[in-house]
Amino acid sequence: MITFPYQLICHHFLFIIRFYPSLAAAAAAAGGGGLIVSADVQKQQYCCQGFRAPTLNREVARLQVHCARQFYENLVPSYTIYDVECPDHSLRKFTDDGQYLISFSRSHQELIVYRPKWLSYSCKGEHCDLPSRANRFDSFFTQLYCVSLASSNEVICKDFFLYVESSQFGVFATSTAQFHDTPAIGGAIQGVPSIERITFHLLRLEDGEILDEKVFQNDFINLAHNMGVFLYDDLLAIVSLRYQTIHILQIRESGNLVDVRAIGAFCREDDELFLNSSAQFTVIPDKSKMHQPSRNHIENNVPSTQPTSDNSFLSGIKQRLLSFIFRGIWNEDRHKTTRVQCLKKKFYFHFQDYVDLIMWKVQFLDRHHLLIKFGSVDGGVSRSADHHPSFFAVYNMDTTEIVAFYQNSADELYLLFEQFCDHFYATSRNSLHMNFISSHSNNIHAFEQLRTIKNKASSFSQFVKKMLASLPFSCQSLSPSPYFDQSLFRFDDKLISATDRHRPSTDHPIKFISRRQPCVLKFKIKPGPEAGSIDGRTKKVSSFLFHPFLPLALSIQQTLFMQPSVNIHFRG
Numbered sequence: 094m095i096t097f098p099y100q101l102i103c104h105h106f107l108f109i110i111r112f113y114p115s116l117a118a119a120a121a122a123a124g125g126g127g128l129i130v131s132a133d134v135q136k137q138q139y140c141c142q143g144f145r146a147p148t149l150n151r152e153v154a155r156l157q158v159h160c161a162r163q164f165y166e167n168l169v170p171s172y173t174i175y176d177v178e179c180p181d182h183s184l185r186k187f188t189d190d191g192q193y194l195i196s197f198s199r200s201h202q203e204l205i206v207y208r209p210k211w212l213s214y215s216c217k218g219e220h221c222d223l224p225s226r227a228n229r230f231d232s233f234f235t236q237l238y239c240v241s242l243a244s245s246n247e248v249i250c251k252d253f254f255l256y257v258e259s260s261q262f263g264v265f266a267t268s269t270a271q272f273h274d275t276p277a278i279g280g281a282i283q284g285v286p287s288i289e290r291i292t293f294h295l296l297r298l299e300d301g302e303i304l305d306e307k308v309f310q311n312d313f314i315n316l317a318h319n320m321g322v323f324l325y326d327d328l329l330a331i332v333s334l335r336y337q338t339i340h341i342l343q344i345r346e347s348g349n350l351v352d353v354r355a356i357g358a359f360c361r362e363d364d365e366l367f368l369n370s371s372a373q374f375t376v377i378p379d380k381s382k383m384h385q386p387s388r389n390h391i392e393n394n395v396p397s398t399q400p401t402s403d404n405s406f407l408s409g410i411k412q413r414l415l416s417f418i419f420r421g422i423w424n425e426d427r428h429k430t431t432r433v434q435c436l437k438k439k440f441y442f443h444f445q446d447y448v449d450l451i452m453w454k455v456q457f458l459d460r461h462h463l464l465i466k467f468g469s470v471d472g473g474v475s476r477s478a479d480h481h482p483s484f485f486a487v488y489n490m491d492t493t494e495i496v497a498f499y500q501n502s503a504d505e506l507y508l509l510f511e512q513f514c515d516h517f518y519a520t521s522r523n524s525l526h527m528n529f530i531s532s533h534s535n536n537i538h539a540f541e542q543l544r545t546i547k548n549k550a551s552s553f554s555q556f557v558k559k560m561l562a563s564l565p566f567s568c569q570s571l572s573p574s575p576y577f578d579q580s581l582f583r584f585d586d587k588l589i590s591a592t593d594r595h596r597p598s599t600d601h602p603i604k605f606i607s608r609r610q611p612c613v614l615k616f617k618i619k620p621g622p623e624a625g626s627i628d629g630r631t632k633k634v635s636s637f638l639f640h641p642f643l644p645l646a647l648s649i650q651q652t653l654f655m656q657p658s659v660n661i662h663f664r665g
Contacts (some may be wrong), residue, residue: 166615173619176623178660188258206301207236237301260552265296285334285470291332330455337358356488411490451468484498513534515534538608634650
C-alpha cells in the first residue's frame with residue numbers, strides 16, 4: 094500500500110501540468126502512465142521582445158494545454174473497486190478545485206463533507222489483490238465534519254449546491270414543503286406554488302462554520318439542479334418565480350450575504366420613492382388596491398409595496414421589455430402608414446401575450462448583463478417547459494435597459510449560441526487546473542455531433558428551439574474532468590457525460606476510446622455490482638462524480654427500494 098498526502102499530490106499534479114509541459118509530454122510518451130523525469134529536463138525559458146511576445150506566449154499556452162491533454166490520455170482511472178462499504182449518505186459532487194466531496198444524510202438534515210486522500214492504493218493490472226480495507230469508503234476519503242443545516246420541518250435541497258472557489262465557501266439551500274393552489278396575494282403570480290420558508294446557507298467549507306443565511310418566506314425558487322440561482326464571481330442571482338423578482342446578492346470575503354439590488358417591480362433604487370411621491374398628486378379610485386403589503390418581501394429586503402393583479406401599473410422590468418419591443422418595431426419602417434400597420438400586427442395584437450410573460454430563469458453574461466428567459470406561467474412551473482413558447486432578453490443592470498430580445502426560434506440567437514457557446518457559460522474559470530469542458534464552439538468532435546443532430550432534424554426551426562432550450566445554462570452543472578474532453582476520449586454520451594444529471598444505467602461497462610488511436614480502449618466505467626443486477630427488468634439510474642483533475646471517480650447506481658451501489662474507479 095502506498096499513501097500520499099492529498100495536498101502534496103494535488104500540488105505536484107498542477108505544478109507539472111502548468112509549468113513543465115515537457116514533463117507532461119514525457120509522461121504521455123511513457124504509455125504505461127508512469128512519470129519519467131530525466132536530469133536534463135529543465136523548465137523552458139522564453140525571452141520575448143516587442144511584437145513577437147504576444148504571439149509566442151499564445152504558442153506556449155497552446156503547447157501547455159496540448160501536453161496536459163496527452164498527460165491525461167495515459168493517466169486514467171483504470172481500476173475499479175465494486176460495492177464499496179459506503180456510509181448511508183447521498184453523495185452530491187466534488188468541488189471544482191477538488192478539495193472537498195459534498196454529501197448529505199439520507200434524512201436530508203445534515204451536510205457531511207469529505208476530503209479525498211488519493212492516492213491510497215497502487216495495483217498492477219485489472220485483477221489485483223488489495224487489502225480488505227481497500228473496500229472501505231474511508232480508505233479513499235476522510236470525513237472533515239458533519240453539520241446540521243435543516244430545522245425539524247425543513248430538508249436540504251439535495252440537487253442544489255454552489256461553490257465559491259475564491260474563498261472556499263459553499264452555498265446550500267433548505268426548504269419546507271411545497272404548497273399548490275396558494276392564494277396569490279401581495280403581488281404573487283397566480284398559478285405559481287408557494288414554499289413557506291426557503292433558506293440559503295453560506296458555509297466556510299474548511300471548517301463547516303455557517304457564516305450567513307438568507308431567508309425567503311412564502312415564495313417559490315426553482316432549486317433543482319441550481320436552475321433558479323446563478324453564481325458569477327462573488328455575485329449571486331436568485332429568481333423568485335412567485336413574486337417575479339431577481340435578487341442580486343454579493344458574497345463578501347468576510348462571509349456575508351449582502352443585498353445589492355432587486356429587479357422586478359422596480360429596477361432602480363429610487364423607483365418606489367418616485368412612484369409613491371407621484372401618487373400623492375394623482376387621484377386613485379381605490380387606493381387599497383394599488384399596493385398591498387407583503388410580509389414576504391419585507392423579509393426578503395425588497396420593496397414592501399408590490400403591484401397586485403388589480404393594479405394598472407406593470408412591473409418595472411415588464412415596462413422596459415414592452416418599451417424595447419415597441420421601439421424595435423417602430424424603427425423597422427420609417428413610413429408612417431406602414432409603421433402603424435406593423436405596430437398593430439406585431440405589437441398591439443400580441444400586447445397581452447407580452448404582458449402575461451413571466452421570468453423563468455436567469456444567468457449572468459458578465460458582471461453587468463443578465464440573460465433572462467421569459468415564458469408563460471404554466472411553462473415556468475412545469476417540468477416540460479421546453480414545449481412552451483419562450484423568449485430571451487439581455488438586461489443591462491447599470492442602465493436598467495433591455496438591450497436585446499429574441500424568440501426561442503430566432504436564427505440570430507442560435508448562430509451566436511453555435512459560434513460562442515463558451516461565452517454563455519459565464520463561469521469563473523478555475524485557475525488551478527486545466528479546463529477541459531468541451532462544447533461545439535471549442536471542440537471539433539462536439540461540433541460534428543451538433544451538425545449530425547441538425548441534419549437529422551425534421552425542421553430547422555424545431556432544431557433551433559431544441560438547442561436554445563438549454564439557455565440560460567444552469568450554474569456549475571458541468572464537470573471539468575479531463576476524461577470528458579472529447580478531444581481525448583470517445584464515449585456514449587447517452588450513458589455518461591459532463592452534465593450533472595442521472596443517467597439510465599446498464600449492466601455493460603461504459604467504454605472510453607482514444608481519439609488519437611480509434612481502436613484503443615483506454616478505460617471502462619461500470620456502475621453497479623461487478624456481476625450485474627439479478628433482475629434486468631428493474632429500472633436503474635446512475636450518477637457519476639469525477640474528480641476535476643485526478644484519475645478518481647465514483648459511480649452510484651440507484652435501484653428502486655434498494656441500497657445504492659457505489660463503485661470507486663482510480664488509477665491502478
